[in-house]
Every structure is written in structure tokens, then in C-alpha cells.
Amino acid sequence: MKKIIPSIIWLLGLLALYWTFVVVPNERVMGPVQRIFYFHVGAALACYAACAVMLVAALLSLGNKWMRADATLKASVEVAFLFCSIVMVTGMIWGKAAWNTAFRFEPRLVSFLVLWLMLLGSNLLRTFGDQAKVKQHVAVLAVISALTVPLVVVSIKFLPQAAQLHPQVVQQQGLRDERFSQAMLLGILTMLSLQAWLIWLRSRMAFMEEQGDGTSA
Amino acid sequence: MKVLLLLLQKDMRLEFRRKETVLAMVSLALLLSVVVSFGLSSAFLNPSTTLKIFCPLVWVLFLFWSTLTVGRSIEYEFESSCLEGLLLTRAAPEIIFLAKVVHNFLLTFLVQILSVAFLELWLGIEKQIFGVEFILIIALATGAYTPLATLLATMTATARLKNVLLPLILLPLLIPTLFAAIELSTELLISGQAPWNGFWGCLLVILPLMYTLICAALFKFTVR
Numbered sequence: 434m435k436k437i438i439p440s441i442i443w444l445l446g447l448l449a450l451y452w453t454f455v456v457v458p459n460e461r462v463m464g465p466v467q468r469i470f471y472f473h474v475g476a477a478l479a480c481y482a483a484c485a486v487m488l489v490a491a492l493l494s495l496g497n498k499w500m501r502a503d504a505t506l507k508a509s510v511e512v513a514f515l516f517c518s519i520v521m522v523t524g525m526i527w528g529k530a531a532w533n534t535a536f537r538f539e540p541r542l543v544s545f546l547v548l549w550l551m552l553l554g555s556n557l558l559r560t561f562g563d564q565a566k567v568k569q570h571v572a573v574l575a576v577i578s579a580l581t582v583p584l585v586v587v588s589i590k591f592l593p594q595a596a597q598l599h600p601q602v603v604q605q606q607g608l609r610d611e612r613f614s615q616a617m618l619l620g621i622l623t624m625l626s627l628q629a630w631l632i633w634l635r636s637r638m639a640f641m642e643e644q645g646d647g648t649s650a
Numbered sequence: 651m652k653v654l655l656l657l658l659q660k661d662m663r664l665e666f667r668r669k670e671t672v673l674a675m676v677s678l679a680l681l682l683s684v685v686v687s688f689g690l691s692s693a694f695l696n697p698s699t700t701l702k703i704f705c706p707l708v709w710v711l712f713l714f715w716s717t718l719t720v721g722r723s724i725e726y727e728f729e730s731s732c733l734e735g736l737l738l739t740r741a742a743p744e745i746i747f748l749a750k751v752v753h754n755f756l757l758t759f760l761v762q763i764l765s766v767a768f769l770e771l772w773l774g775i776e777k778q779i780f781g782v783e784f785i786l787i788i789a790l791a792t793g794a795y796t797p798l799a800t801l802l803a804t805m806t807a808t809a810r811l812k813n814v815l816l817p818l819i820l821l822p823l824l825i826p827t828l829f830a831a832i833e834l835s836t837e838l839l840i841s842g843q844a845p846w847n848g849f850w851g852c853l854l855v856i857l858p859l860m861y862t863l864i865c866a867a868l869f870k871f872t873v874r
Contacts, residue, residue: 495871547822554819561815563808569871570805574819576868577798584826584853591849 442626449619457616466530469523471616475624476519480548483513483628484579491575494568501640503568506575507559508635512628514552520545540589547585551578653741657749664726665757671722672757678715679765686711687772700773705835708766709791709828715765716758716795717817723754724803733873743870747800751862755796762788783844784835791831793858797865798823805872830854 453471460467487509494502524542525535536542555574562570665671686707690700727733727750736746763780766788770779799820806816830853838844845851 495868547825550822551819554822557815557818558805558809561810562805566805566808566872566874569874573801573805573868573871577801577823577864580864581823581826588826588829588849588853 438630442623442630445619445623445626449616449623452612452616452619457612458610463530466527468616469527471620472624473520473523473527474617475620475622476516476523477545478621479624479628480513480516480520480545482625483509483516483632484548484582486632487513487575488579491572491579494572495576501636503572504639504643505632505636506572507639508632510552510555510559510571510575511635512631514549514556515631516624516628517545517549517552521549540586544582544586544589548582551581554578653745654749654752657736657741657746658752661723661749661753662756665723665753671719672761674719674722675715675757675761676764678719679711679761680768682711682715683765683768683772687769690773697774697776701775701777701839702836704769704773704775704779705839706832708769708835709831711765711769712762712791712795713821713824713828716762717799717820718813720754720758720796720799721803721807721812721816723757724750724800724807727804728807737873743873744866747866747869748862750804751797751800751865754800755792758796759789759792762792777839779839781838783838787831787835787838787844787854790854790858791827794827794830794854794861795824797858797861801865801869801872804869826853827857830857 449471453468457468457471459465487506490502490506490509493499494506499505521542524545528537528542529535555571555578558574559567559571690703695703727736733746737743763785766779766784769775799816802820802823803816806812806819809815830850833850834844834846834854846855
């Protein structure tokens with residue numbers, strides 16, 4: 434099982450790469466740079482999924498309901514930060530090609546920037562916080578951050594309409610060729626699988642470190 | 651309620667004697683408003699542009715001076731293990747937290763009023779700023795800020811790099827409050843009427859209550 438799951442994820446990844454770079458045709462307006470979309474969307478969904486795991490692990494950790502809760506929380510915060518960074522970088526690459534600027538004060542970009550800052554804060558608190566109480570502190574911060582993220586996303590939607598530049602590809606039915614949809618689905622599946630596996634792997638490591646030296650990882 | 655008032659009285663008496671937090675807040679608010687005014691004066695902005703950026707400046711400066719100084723009132727409780735002593739009494743952690751929040755709210759609210767007055771003076775704003783609605787916006791925004799700041803300051807009070815860590819973890823969480831305060835106060839200043847029944851008005855009314863309840867419930871985990 435330990436080798437089967439990574440192998441499946443590897444295969445999914447290779448299939449997603451093949452579909453993205455070989456099967457899918459060039460997009461009519463943006464050309465080859467549009468292919469970054471297939472990784473960008475998957476990374477965003479993986480980030481949100483990791484944040485959901487973070488919230489559940491934080492609540493379980495505060496309630497002392499599961500001995501691996503803190504290790505899972507640590508893992509999910511790190512993985513969410515990783516995928517959030519991927520979203521930011523791929524978004525900036527795409528933005529530079531689409532809007533000739535890497536960053537604009539635009540709802541989706543700002544909401545992900547704020548999420549990235551919250552996750553950075555959680556990681557810093559884990560490293561520099563009071564080590565005697567760091568588990569509880571990080572769990573509390575994770576709960577507040579998870580509750581604030583939807584608030585930020587909704588708030589930003591009420592900014593003036595001119596500021597809304599992020600492409601609404603799916604909502605505006607931009608994926609007319611089924612190969613585009615297939616590539617997007619493969620990208621999403623790959624990223625979500627990778628996210629789940631990374632969280633599982635990292636939480637195992639963190640739990641073993643915790644058990645090994647008797648302190649939190 | 652009696653315990654809450656006793657704890658509040660203790661904090662206010664301590665603050666009255668030491669005057670550390672309020673002096674630090676007022677000094678920082680004054681200095682930051684002067685620095686910002688110097689920076690803006692070289693841009694030679696016309697009065698209407700200055701009026702448009704006045705409210706964003708007010709709230710950005712608020713975040714800076716309040717975040718740097720709010721932690722001081724929490725550090726008192728860790729000196730000589732005062733917080734442990736309070737927790738050993740029959741006072742509920744939520745009551746201890748609320749007393750701290752009310753204390754921080756009163757200080758921050760008063761200093762924010764002063765900060766707005768300073769900025770109005772240095773930037774030469776001729777329009778009448780202070781009305782009931784503007785003060786209400788300040789009260790609500792401060793009410794949304796204080797529970798979060800108090801809880802996170804408690805968490806970082808015994809951490810390494812505590813002075814840097816608190817702004818790093820607090821400022822991203824204050825984005826909705828910042829947006830709501832800026833949008834409402836700017837609209838009030840420009841058009842004379844704040845859109846209380848719009849999204850930002852409703853958000854600014856809900857946030858203080860929401861953050862107070864959530865942070866009060868989570869406080870006991872941070873001191874356990």
C-alpha cells in the first residue's frame with residue numbers, strides 16, 4: 434500500500450502532464466501560457482482542501498480527541514502553505530502574460546495573498562512560539578484563520594466590479610473543447626491526490642518525531 | 651459581572667499608575683501621523699485627493715500603532731505570574747478575557763480618536779470629521795480589533811520574537827475589519843452618509859460580536 438499510492442499519484446501526474454502538453458491544443462487568445470491554468474486550478478483546490486483538514490485537525494487537537502491531531506495540523510498547515518505558494522506563483526506567471534503585470538489588487542489574488550500570510554503566520558508561530566503551549570496556540574490560530582478565510586473571500590467580492598479581473602473560465606463556459614475539461618479534471622485529481630498523500634506522509638513524520646523525543650515536532 | 655468589573659477596575663488602576671500602554675499608544679499614534687503627513691506634504695496633493703485617502707491612512711496607522719502597543723497590557727499579567735493567580739481563582743477564563751478586552755478597547759478607542767484628530771490637524775482637513783456616525787465606526791472597528799488582538803497577544807506574550815510575531819499573525823486576520831472600516835468611513839466622509847444597510851455596514855456590526863464570542867471561547871485553550 435505504501436508503494437502503490439505514490440505510484441498511482443506518479444502515474445496521474447504523468448498523465449496530467451501528457452494531457453496538458455500533448456493532447457490539449459493551444460488556447461486561441463493566450464496561446465501556450467494558458468496551460469498553466471490546469472495546474473493553477475488544481476493547486477487552488479488542493480490548498481482549500483488542506484485548509485479544511487487544518488480546521489478539523491485544529492478542533493480535534495483542542496478537544497484532545499485524537500493523539501495524532503497536532504501532527505496532522507502541522508502537516509496540513511505546511512502543505513496548505515506549499516499549495517498556496519504554488520497558486521500565487523502560477524497566478525503571477527499567468528497574470529504577467531494576461532495583464533502584463535504579476536500582481537493586481539484583484540479579489541482572488543488578494544484573498545490568496547491573505548491566506549498565504551495567515552499560513553505563514555501559523556508556521557512562524559509553530560517555530561517561534563512558546564514551545565510549552567505551541568500545540569494549543571497553533572490550533573487556536575488555525576481555527577481563527579479558517580473562519581476568517583471565507584470572510585475575506587466574501588468581502589473582496591464586494592469591491593468595485595472594475596477590480597474583478599480574474600478569468601471566470603468555468604462559470605463563463607470557456608472549456609468548450611472536451612480536451613480542456615479533461616486536462617483540468619486530471620490536474621485537479623493529481624493535485625488533490627498529491628495534497629492528501631503529502632499530508633499523510635508529513636503527519637506520520639511529525640508524529641514519529643513527537644513520539645521520539647517526547648516533544649511536539 | 652461583579653468579577654468582570656473588579657478585574658476591569660484592577661487593570662484601569664494599574665494603567666492609571668503606570669501609564670505605560672496609553673503613553674506608548676499616544677506617542678506612536680502622534681509620531682506616525684506626523685511622519686505620514688510629512689510624506690504626503692511633498693506630494694502636493696489637492697484637498698479632495700487628501701480627503702479621499704484620509705480614511706485609509708487613519709486605519710492603516712491604527713493597525714500599526716495599536717498592534718505594537720496592545721501587547722504591553724497583556725505582558726503585565728505574565729509578570730510575577732499574575733495570570734496564573736487569576737486562573738486559580740474561581741473566575742472563569744472567559745471573564746478574565748472579557749475584562750482584558752474591555753480594558754484594551756477603552757484605551758484603543760480613546761487613542762484612536764486622538765490619532766484621527768492629529769491626522770486631521772497635520773493634513774489640514776477642513777471638512778468636519780467627528781460626528782456620531784464616525785465615532786460609531788471607530789467604536790465598531792476597535793470592537794472587532796480588540797478581541798483578536800488580546801487573544802493573539804496572550805499567545806505571543808511568552809514567545810520568542812514576540813514583538814514581531816504578533817503583527818505577523820494578527821494583521822492578516824484584520825483584513826475584513828480593515829476593509830469594512832475604510833469603506834464605511836470613506837463613504838461617510840465623501841458623501842455624508844454611511845451605507846449601514848449595505849454589506850460593509852452589516853459586516854462591521856457583526857464582526858465585534860463574532861470575534862468576541864469566538865475569542866472568548868478559545869481563550870481557555872491558550873492559557874491551559
